Amino acid sequence: MEFIKLDDLCSIITDGTHQTPTYSNDGYIFLSSKNVTSGKIDWNNVKYIPEQLHEKLSKRLKPQINDILLAKNGTTGVAALVDRDEIFDIYVSLALLRPKGIIYPQYLLHAINSPMTKRQFNKNLKGIGVQNLHLKEIRNIEIPVPTTIDSQIKIVKVLDKAGELIDKRKEQIKRLDELVKSRFIELFGDPSKNEKGWEVSGIGKYLKVLTDYHSNGSYETLRDNVTLLDTPSYALMVRTTDLEKNNFEDDVKYIDEHAYNHLEKSKVFGGEIIINKIGSAGKVYLMPFLNRPVSLAMNQFLLRFDENKVNHIFLYNLLSTSYMEIRINEKVRGAVTKTITKDAIREVNIIVPPIELQNKFVDFVKQVDKLKFKMEKSLQELENNFNSLMQKAFKGELFN
């Protein structure tokens, strides 16, 4: 195992066009760093440029199969292999690396995406506001290379196998989500048509609590000059970002015990519906059970319903349908700062099937969730395994 610079492993290291493209509905595929996020090229969400622009870029090097595309900004340092025999163009946010014969392209891809290389990239990020990687720095990145192609191929096989298991698990988890969606349609029909003739009423009708952080005494706490944020960790202040990441451990904020005890309505116990009131206004979340004191954050609404009429898990699944997302979005106001008001939320019409049927659906969701939990745990283990394999591989402990 020796360390070789990317510049010596690749015959070409360049980047895409610097010209800002004009997009069209069809024409030639145009990839930017957005299309290379998880170590794979996302061919499903590509943009196109018109033929004239493609012609203009004719002198630029076109990616070919087994080239590596590396994100220079955006998700800096993430690479993907070109796996399609197709003519397309790339933007300046992507670097193009063409491996020489001494290196097996799939091996190089794994090595570039490894945490060890990632650390090297991070050290070399340039720019104060916008972080990016320069080609010069990319060329100097050192890659651990086993002496024979044969051992490179062996490493790739091991890592690919482990990667496949991860992909498979992810696919299974995705299918469970789809299963819940189809069960919903099966029991309740298409909410846009309401062909089963369920009761339709505004969200407000069966609401027991609709509150936000401002309406319950936090003003007094602020006036008393008690710092709300970053105080001794007592109650988690659950913000949109935490809900979005579904991560309530890292990079979170807290309010102190005094402030928490003085909350009347904004204590969060789990199972509630939380809706953003500003920013991505109208976005709906189902609060998980965290087994610790939790407070609502600003800029959110918390909703609790009469459980004899509306089940929160049912409602969350209903509001997450694209039809309901559109209905909620119609209520969002503001061109610059988008907001939704409490009244607007109360007015959103929902179907209210009999509670027994809602509960039947919820039982199903809970069964699926149990399975999903197991699968996610297994996914975590597979990913840990993959990482440790990777470490061993690039330290030369797998094969030499």
Add this chain to the structure above:
DNA sequence: TAAATTATCTTACCCCTGCC
């Protein structure tokens, strides 16, 4: 008139775009 509620403003950050 003060509390409750809603709307707006400021700041920081991320990523993309456009210019030198």
Add this chain to the structure above:
DNA sequence: GGCAGGGGTAAGATAATTTA
């Protein structure tokens, strides 16, 4: 090839308006 600027968004703070 590289950097600066700008748009969009979340978070936090505060102003403005409504309500009891």
